[in-house]
Amino acid sequence: MSVAIAPVPDQPIWPETPTMPALPAGWALDRMSALDVEAVAEIEQRAFSHPWTRGNFENSLKAGHLGLTLRDPSTALIGYVMLMPVVDEMHLLNITIDPVFQRHGYGRLLLGIALATTHAHQLHTMLLEVRPSNTGALALYMEAGFVEIGRRKGYYPATALGREDALVLRRDWSADPSAALSTEEGTV
Template structure:
């Protein structure tokens, strides 16, 4: 996984923005997006710990190097778990989340991982619709998983995507 994932920056489609390995040096920009996008953001420490653990983490940057989004995943024996995927609020609605998920699916195929898992807030209807459109299915519910305003908790919908083997001889999604 490391050689494939930590290679040079790669375009994810034509003239699209680049997916590049997330670095500590990018964390100020990552955190700016994280706190703008979420009422209950990940901490800087969450990102540092993920990078230190070697988790697959990528940032999506435009041609000028501006950060558009990012994701962090965690590999398992034969599965991948998407821990965080975020598109900058100003860049939402342009297909960037779908492109990042497509690239992550390509990584899953290369490993190979048989499934991609995630949790999503029950109230996040836009993300849930995207995941369902991409073929994710609900496989569970985590009661009170996420913090919510006024000391409450919000349920997480657990979703999974079965990963189809990559076509032999074709380029991977990151190449």
């Protein structure tokens, strides 16, 4: 099956203070709801060897975590992110692009959205864990200004090797209130 993939608009190199990136024409960014969970879980299954379950997503939404979905002009779900605010920082719990759409800039776009959303919530630090073997994601995070601050031994289930460590990454930025995200509709 061949899928026509729209190009992502050129984005500035990662700004020091996150700003909301432009979406491709006709694309939509929305809050994740319980109605999205089935489609999200299907993408998760295709994207990862050890995916989150439907229950993981349902529990995150029930706990008040911020889920965002990215849809193309046909309203097909392309990707999603799950964010958890904790005191004065945001934890990026999950960010996934449908494998059909990977390597076309949508992960970069969704990470930019996650950073800008964090800033819009007046938080100035984002933390995440990533597998060292996920070299594509790791390269994206480093390009976006994340730095390694630690390692969690045996954090992830792995295949034949037992368990895999998690690298803990952080990105901080200025608390400049003039750079806060605002849109005509408000914050995400």
